[in-house]
Amino acid sequence: DAMVIQNPRYQVTQFGKPVTLSCSQTLNHNVMYWYQQKSSQAPKLLFHYYDKDFNNEADTPDNFQSRRPNTSFCFLDIRSPGLGDAAMYLCATSRDRVAHRDEQFFGPGTRLTVL
């Protein structure tokens, strides 16, 4: 089945130690998104890629970076995680940027714990 896969599902890191979260998709979608979801809060978009075009949200901290080496993979890098970065990180895809009625397909998320 076509899907969005996130690895690992659970990640523990230490304060200030860089960490990378991975997302892959078999849907061949052009757009990939990274959301941060803190406990009992709404998912918040960090950035998205339309193909290789990177789009950062204005309020996304510089501590968060992303890479998309090819259509299938996208990475979220947190350069120096703080305690406030503990959250669920959701990866999502959508077919195209202009098809606004299209749904976004979500991965199961990676829960990040910062010690």
Add this chain to the structure above:
Amino acid sequence: AQTVTQSQPEMSVQEAETVTLSCTYDTSESDYYLFWYKQPPSRQMILVIRQEAYKQQNATENRFSVNFQKAAKSFSLKISDSQLGDAAMYFCAYRSPFFGNEKLTFGTGTRLTIIP
């Protein structure tokens, strides 16, 4: 900027009964898209139903239907014949039609419990 409000943090319903989840939003745009997503425990978020603002007819997907009131900026989700598998966090989301503003703006969610 658009905002989405879900005023019910938690709801519960007896199995086989009907429940309505509320959502209101604020926007100055006349055309947009609204979605309800379901996030079961430890599983990925999936689309339940979508509504295009230019369509007056309320969307329906099997046991799920919406009551879309554009003037009131209200978009509630009705779940009929509730089943145990409906237990999840439900998020209402808004999406602008304009290129360069593709993000989904989510509400804070409603946790739905199904009582056997």
